[in-house]
Amino acid sequence: MSRTRHVNCVIPPYILEKLLESDDRQVRQAALDTLLTTARLRGERAVRASFAAAASANGRRTVFDCEQGRFLQLAVLARSEDGPPATDEAANRAFDALGLTRDFYQEVFQRNSIDDRGMRLDGYVHFAVKFNNAFWDGREMVFGDGDGVKFGDLTRSLDVIAHELTHGVTDFTAGFEYHNQSGALNESISDVFGTLVKQWSLKQSVEEADWLIGTEVWTPGIDADALRSMKAPGTAFDNAQFGRDPQPDRMSRFVHMPDTEEGDHGAVHYNSGIPNKAFYLTAKRIGGFAWEAAGLIWYESLKVSQADFQFQDFADTTYRKAGELFGAGSTEQSAVLAAWREVEVPISGIPTGVARARSLAVDGSDGAGREDGVAALGRQLSALSTRVAELADDVAALKRAR
Incomplete structure (x- = not known):
């Protein structure tokens, strides 16, 4: 049974349970x-998702106000694609x-809205009373106002909104099953493209970006940087109320x-922290704007991935796609190889010595490191060739002895 039909929420359950x-x-x-x-909403998810593909309208946006109610069908229109700005700032932020997010996918990847068929984008603000979350349910985005003590208005965070909408993109591409490693990939993909939307909107380079997810979610009274850190998983928060960010940054x-x-x-x-770190490391090693190369590799890999992919499957796919897009042995492909190796997901079929040499090559900051890495790679390949020749001689000798 497919597990892709799931209400995807911004605030992880381990944080809400602490409250x-x-x-x-x-x-x-x-x-x-x-x-x-x-x-309760999870029970409605499958029903809503079944109608999602039929709601196509060239990515037109409409935002509704739930007025603290829980029934979306009773919400009132707050802003439409052709209408004036709303008097409610939450509605304008959501809009x-x-x-x-729509424009990012269109301009960067030529994707026509969430489903690539012009799916309309509906948003609902002021959902319920003190609702500490925002979610994508397969058809629309819904935003709570937060409790005002720990969490603020969920419309304030662009990367969080893009994160949620990207769950829809994943549904219409790989459809990663929402459990175990494939589920962690599902969450990671949303963080990757959530941060890319933010970086793209601000025209930030890899070096300029903060690589934090949800910096605006906490209220000023909470001692925390964000919900998650892609650069350093496990460091986004550490306080008495919520404890320490529990995300790992490697397979061990x-x-x-x-x-x-x-x-x-x-x-x-x-565990989404592991592929998150791999993406950050890839983007860092390539440099420039993360959406141009690293983002393209991840997007093209998402489109050809399968629902039950594990970390190893996705790592191998990104390595292969990097080679197809930028050339075998390119800086981009070497960056992918080195990044996954650092989070302890080695690319299948690449000997450890070769991976290490190519990691040294791509990590060289002044050219010397790159030169040393290439030399090391040459030595490794030479040693492999010698070993293959020795094995061939051994096989020949065995045949002659028969």
């Missing part, structure tokens, strides 16, 4: 209401973020949890 331990009764109640509402720190709702479907929000 249930708060000394503030209102904070506890807001967290409980958010978790219960999210559980602008929907447009920026992989988090094992049961494939249940309580187990975050096999720790999908935890």
Whole structure:
């Protein structure tokens, strides 16, 4: 049974569950209401998703105001594609973020909206009372206002909105099953393109970007940088209320949890830190604007991936795609190889020595490191050729002895 039909929420469950331990009764109640509402919405997800493909209108945006209600069909129109700006800033922020995400996919990857067929983009603001989340349900984006104590208005974060919409792109491409490693890939892809939308809108280079997801989600009273860090998974927050960011940054720190709702479907929000770090390292090694090369490699790999892909499958696909797009042995392909090797997902079929040599080549900062890496690669290939020749001689000798 496919597991791609899932309500994808911005705030990971391990954060909301921490709020249930708060000394503030209102904070506890807001967290409980958010978790219960999210559980109810999962039951509606499959029904909504089945109608998604039929709602095509050249990516036209419409934003509705739920007025703190929980029933989307009762929401009132706040802003349309052809109408004036709304008097409500949350509606305008949602409208602008929907447009920026749509335009990013169109201009950078020539993708026509979420489904590549002009799917309309509907957003709903002011959902429920003190709802500590925002989500994509297969058909529309829904935003809560936050409890005002721990979380603020969820429309304030562009990368979070782009993250959620990208779950839709994944649904219409690879359809990564939402559990275990494929589920972590699902979450990681949304972080990758969420941050790329933000970087593209600000015209930030790899070096200028902060590589943080959801910096605007927390209220000023919370001592935390963001929900997640792609540059350094496990460092986005560390405080008394939520503990320390639990994301791993390599396979030796992989988090094992049961494939249940309580187990975050096999720790999908935890282990997404591993492919996140691989993307960051790839972009860093290539340099420039991350969406131009690293983003293209990841996007083209997403389009040819399968629903049950594991980290190894996706790593191998990005390596192959980098070679197809930029040439075998190119800086871009070497960057992919080195990045996955650093997070302990070595590319299949590439000897360790060769991977290490090519990592040295692409990591050279002044040319000397690159030169040394190429020399090391040459030595490794020479040694392999010698070994192959020796094996051929041994086989010949065995045949003569018969």
